[in-house]
Amino acid sequence: MGGExxxxxxxxxxxxxxxxxxxxLLEAKRREAEILFRRIGITFAVYGEGGDPERLIPFDIIPRxxxxxxxxxxxKGLEQRVRALNAFTWDVYHEQEIIxxxxxxxxxxxxxxxxxxxxxxxxxxxxxxxxxSGIDLVRVGxxxxxxxxxxxxxxxxxxxxxxxxEVMMRLxxxxxxxxxxxPIAQYPEILLETLHSIAPRPSVADxxxxxxxxxxxxxxxxxxxxxxxxxxxxxxxxxxxxxxxxVVYMRTTRGAKRVDVIYRRIDDAFIDPxxxxxxxxxxxxxxxxxxxxGNVAIANAVGAGxxxxxxxxxxxxxxxxxxxxxxxxxxxxxxxxxxxADDRAYVLEHxxxxxxxxxxxxxxxxMLVGPKxxxxxxxxxxKRIVKTPGEYIAQPTLALSxxxxxxxxxVAPRHVDLRPFILQGADGIKIAPGGLTRVALREGSxxxxxSQGGGTKDTWVLVSR
Amino acid sequence: xxxxxxxxxxxRYDTPIDFSFQAIRLTPQPFIGQRVLxxxxxxxxxxxxxNYMDGFQNVVSLLTLLREHEEAQVTAEGVVDVxxxxxxxxxxxxxxxxxxxxxxxPRTAISDALKSLASAVDGTDPVLQLxxxxxxxxxxxxxxTQATHVxxxxxxxxxxxxxxCQDHAHIFIACARALxxxxxxxxxxxxxxxPGREETFxxxxxxxxxxxxxxxxxxxxxxxxVCPTDQYIRTAVALDYDGAAxxxxxxxxxxxxxxxxxxxVQQTGADQ
Numbered sequence: 001m002g003g004e005x006x007x008x009x010x011x012x013x014x015x016x017x018x019x020x021x022x023x024x025l026l027e028a029k030r031r032e033a034e035i036l037f038r039r040i041g042i043t044f045a046v047y048g049e050g051g052d053p054e055r056l057i058p059f060d061i062i063p064r065x066x067x068x069x070x071x072x073x074x075x076k077g078l079e080q081r082v083r084a085l086n087a088f089t090w091d092v093y094h095e096q097e098i099i100x101x102x103x104x105x106x107x108x109x110x111x112x113x114x115x116x117x118x119x120x121x122x123x124x125x126x127x128x129x130x131x132x133s134g135i136d137l138v139r140v141g142x143x144x145x146x147x148x149x150x151x152x153x154x155x156x157x158x159x160x161x162x163x164x165x166e167v168m169m170r171l172x173x174x175x176x177x178x179x180x181x182x183p184i185a186q187y188p189e190i191l192l193e194t195l196h197s198i199a200p201r202p203s204v205a206d207x208x209x210x211x212x213x214x215x216x217x218x219x220x221x222x223x224x225x226x227x228x229x230x231x232x233x234x235x236x237x238x239x240x241x242x243x244x245x246x247v248v249y250m251r252t253t254r255g256a257k258r259v260d261v262i263y264r265r266i267d268d269a270f271i272d273p274x275x276x277x278x279x280x281x282x283x284x285x286x287x288x289x290x291x292x293x294g295n296v297a298i299a300n301a302v303g304a305g306x307x308x309x310x311x312x313x314x315x316x317x318x319x320x321x322x323x324x325x326x327x328x329x330x331x332x333x334x335x336x337x338x339x340x341a342d343d344r345a346y347v348l349e350h351x352x353x354x355x356x357x358x359x360x361x362x363x364x365x366x367m368l369v370g371p372k373x374x375x376x377x378x379x380x381x382x383k384r385i386v387k388t389p390g391e392y393i394a395q396p397t398l399a400l401s402x403x404x405x406x407x408x409x410x411v412a413p414r415h416v417d418l419r420p421f422i423l424q425g426a427d428g429i430k431i432a433p434g435g436l437t438r439v440a441l442r443e444g445s446x447x448x449x450x451s452q453g454g455g456t457k458d459t460w461v462l463v464s465r
Numbered sequence: 466x467x468x469x470x471x472x473x474x475x476x477r478y479d480t481p482i483d484f485s486f487q488a489i490r491l492t493p494q495p496f497i498g499q500r501v502l503x504x505x506x507x508x509x510x511x512x513x514x515x516n517y518m519d520g521f522q523n524v525v526s527l528l529t530l531l532r533e534h535e536e537a538q539v540t541a542e543g544v545v546d547v548x549x550x551x552x553x554x555x556x557x558x559x560x561x562x563x564x565x566x567x568x569x570x571p572r573t574a575i576s577d578a579l580k581s582l583a584s585a586v587d588g589t590d591p592v593l594q595l596x597x598x599x600x601x602x603x604x605x606x607x608x609x610t611q612a613t614h615v616x617x618x619x620x621x622x623x624x625x626x627x628x629x630c631q632d633h634a635h636i637f638i639a640c641a642r643a644l645x646x647x648x649x650x651x652x653x654x655x656x657x658x659x660p661g662r663e664e665t666f667x668x669x670x671x672x673x674x675x676x677x678x679x680x681x682x683x684x685x686x687x688x689x690x691v692c693p694t695d696q697y698i699r700t701a702v703a704l705d706y707d708g709a710a711x712x713x714x715x716x717x718x719x720x721x722x723x724x725x726x727x728x729x730v731q732q733t734g735a736d737q
Contacts, residue, residue: 096562110565117704118520120560239717242484244529245515273715274488274527275519285486285715286527289517 010067010462011404013178018062018404018411026061026406029171033059036167041222057160058455060405063168063175064416064437068464071182071433073143074420077329079429080320082133082422085152085307087323089129092306093119098322104315109306116268116303118275122292124301125198126426131299132191133422134158134435137330138415139401146331146398148417150316152308153300154265157436158421159223160456162187162230164436168458182433182461187421188230190432191263194425195231198297199260207260210234210250212241214266214282224265233263243286246293261297262287268302310359310393311337338385338392347385347394351378354394355446356385369446371397400446405439405457415440417448418459434459466548466695467502467734470654472541472669473727474712478720484531485716490652490701490709491541492516492524496557498550499699504543514539521708522558523701539712544733545698552684552692554674557699563676566647572705573639573650576620583640591677595641595685602636602687615706630671630688631706637673637687638705647676649702651684652709654730656696668728669711674702698730 007015018026037056066074091098092109093116099106109115134155136148165184169176192209199207213224215237228235240251241259249256264271270280272287290296306312314335320328336343336354347354356368368381385392402413420435437457438448448454472491495501506526507513514526530537569575582601588594605626612627619639622632634650641648655670672686672693684693693699703709716722 099562106562106564107567110562111568115565116520117561117565117708120520121522122520242529242531243486243527244531246517246527274486274713278713278715286488286529288519289488289515289525289527292519293517 008067010065014062014065014175014404017175017178023410026411030059030061030406033061033167033171036170037163040163040166058441059164059167060414060439060441060455060457061168061171062404062406062411063458063460064403064418064439065179065460065462066434068462070143071461073329074137074145075431075433077145078135078420078422078431080324080326080329081135081147081150081316082130082424082429084316084319084323085133085150086127086129086424088319089152089301089304089307090127091323093303094121098319101322103318103322104312108311108315112306112309112311114303114305114309114312116306118288118292119301119303123294125200125294125297128198128299128424128426129301129304130307131194131198131301131424133424134419135330135422137418137420138398139418140398141401144331146333147313147316148333149310149313150308151419153305154267155419155421156220156223156265157419158187158432159226161421161432161434161436161459162226164456164458179460180463182463184432184434187432188227190423190430191227192231192233193427194423194430195261195263195297195299197425197427198299200294200297201260204260208250208257209261209263210236210241210259212236212238212262212264212266212284214270218265220265227263238266238280238282238284241284241287243284243290246286246290246295248284248287248290248296259296261299263299268305271298271302310357311339311390313393333395333398336394338389338394343394344385344389347392348382351382351385351394353396355397356381356392356394359391359393367447369397372445397446403437403439403457405441407441407443412443414443415446415448416457433461466656466732467544467546468654468656468696468698469544469729469731469733470542470698471727471729472654474539475725476537476539476714477723477725478535478716478718479723480718480720481533481535482716482718482720483533484529485534485537485714486530487528487537487539487712487714489514489526489528489539489541489712490519490523491711492526493543493545493653493698493700494522494524494558496699497555498548498695500546502544502546504541504545506539506541509538509540519708520560521701521703522560523703523709547695547698549695552694553680554682554684554699557682563647566649566676566704567642567645568704569639569642570704570707572618572635572707573642574618574620575639575643576623578623579619579636579639580643582623582636583643586640586644591646592680592683594644595646595675595677595683598637598640598644599685599687600690602633602640603690606633606636606687608688630686633687634671634673635705637675637685641673641675641685649674650705650709651699651702652706652711653700654698654728655689656730656732668730669726670697671706671709672697 130152134151211228248259270282273280275288317328352370354370358366400415405414437459516526609627619635622628638648701709
């Protein structure tokens with residue numbers, strides 16, 4: 001929907017419903033939603049955002065609707081992108097053909113913080129690295145989507161996607177009966193199938209899968225509990241696991257049980273204190289030995305972050321062409337690399353028109369939205385760019401599409417993004433229809449991060465009849 | 466030269482602990498000039514330890530002790546035939562691209578002092594440059610086992626003007642990278658120049674390797690001001706000490722760990 005006048009056809013029924021429903025009823029429903037979320041106990045922060053773990057992210061009661069045709073287009077693009085990212089990760093930890101062919105500067109990969117030498121020449125099960133990918137997108141027009149960033153490490157937010165749907169179905173059963181909406185409730189089941197598919201011992205019919213969490217203080221702990229519970233697998237912390245003779249075991253009341261697949265929600269640096277950060281008490285000593293010996297699968301793979309680094313992002317379209325021989329379906333936002341002299345000169349000149357981001361930051365921190373920033377803020381960022389250019393990238397602001405959102409002043413257009421969750425197992429790629437929609441609740445704001453005043457919406461993909 | 470190594474490490478904990486884990490990189494691998502006749506890494510009660518290959522293709526032995534213990538005794542021992550290759554490494558496993566070794570690491574992070582040391586190096590020929598670098602470091606950083614500790618960085622050791630082989634190697638690596646030579650840390654053993662003497666520290670040795678166009682990887686030992694000879698056994702490589710450390714351990718419990726190490730590196734057999 002562009003502004004409040006034009007309306008895309010798949011929003012017609014939503015608009016009619018909004019017109020028929022008095023504002024105070026919407027307000028009552030919004031309060032009811034909040035009570036439901038509190039009762040569920042969902043407290044959450046999107047990856048890397050930190051903040052108050054007891055915080056409730058605002059929920060908007062007006063669903064975001066994606067047409068069947070648009071989703072068909074989008075899911076093809078997502079599948080293509082995820083395949084290319086995976087092929088890239090395999091390549092950089094093996095023959096590095098893309099570097100040899102001159103498509104990406106060697107230093108950018110080899111000297112990257114996210115490049116993990118410990119993964120070199122390891123043949124990971126099923127050749128899969130990013131089993132769960134969260135690709136952040138924005139829509140600027142009909143079938144015109146840009147990828148803001150790829151998340152190939154431990155993307156989170158899927159519990160929000162699932163709970164938003166739950167709450168919406170309870171609040172507005174009538175609205176659901178008016179639409180034919182693609183279901184998403186099967187996500188945990190498909191995630192478990194994906195994790196089973198990479199189990200390294202083919203002879204074991206029922207492999208043991210565990211979810212490795214850093215613990216209750218982690219901002220996404222709710223999601224860890226939720227997913228482990230939904231999949232019916234053990235939620236474990238580092239000390240619950242141990243490695244003996246390059247095999248991973250879980251301590252149970254009935255003795256040690258061999259573990260085949262670890263769905264880890266802890267960062268690479270903490271996963272094995274004998275290999276990475278020695279001060280980590282969250283990880284499992286010797287885990288890299290079991291992994292490199294081929295006795296355990298880890299999702300997402302260690303070192304998978306090399307594909308989602310913001311300085312690598314620029315080369316994703318090139319990856320699609322190089323590995324798949326296809327033209328990229330989803331677009332990249334044109335990106336200036338401040339480490340490059342020409343790019344830097346442009347960025348310093350036009351900082352008030354650009355969005356400047358930290359190359360390795362996340363969560364909307366350390367970010368400058370030029371058109372909304374004060375002169376002082378712009379000057380401050382220029383200084384930072386000159387000091388450590390390699391740490392910054394810049395992008396033009398996009399004319400993001402808006403969707404109707406219920407705010408204090410009533411129903412009004414607000415900017416949104418979308419994080420679909422793409423599952424990649426030995427049995428192929430599966431995408432939960434829709435994803436997590438984040439909405440910038442402040443008028444005119446382009447920043448959807450929950451730490452910056454963002455909320456979420458239920459995301460509907462309509463099924464074509 | 467045929468060399469026999471016996472490297473014993475006794476781990477002691479001042480109170481009993483339930484489990485401890487050690488990652489041990491003490492296994493030499495064959496390449497041209499280094500032939501491994503026999504080698505094993507074992508723990509007194511556990512027997513020969515399981516191992517795996519890390520990303521640099523070093524052999525890592527893993528000791529997992531899941532019962533109550535106050536002590537563990539690990540012995541790495543074997544016999545290796547070494548011949549002098551003028552420090553040039555051929556036929557060693559090279560899983561990573563050469564350019565990777567221009568990457569900075571925490572222990573070898575560059576600083577102004579390291580840069581100026583590197584820029585003072587004489588010569589245009591790469592081999593001579595690196596030799597000069599080796600000599601400069603040897604002169605500027607005196608051998609002193611008290612001046613630094615296991616966590617010291619290249620910058621700190623240069624500032625102290627003193628250190629052990631690990632520090633000499635870190636300084637060399639940082640400077641060589643600044644000069645554009647991909648470089649790495651090597652840990653291994655050095656045959657004592659005084660036969661019959663049991664050494665504890667310097668027999669476990671560390672040095673550096675730099676990559677020279679059209680020559681390949683060449684070893685430089687700034688602590689002894691020499692390229693590795695037939696007295697050097699190479700066991701592990703990495704960006705710096707952290708990746709090639711002979712032992713890395715973790716244990717759970719409030720205990721303090723102490724190590725008692727004896728290393729014997731002796732010439733042996735027919736070639737004596």
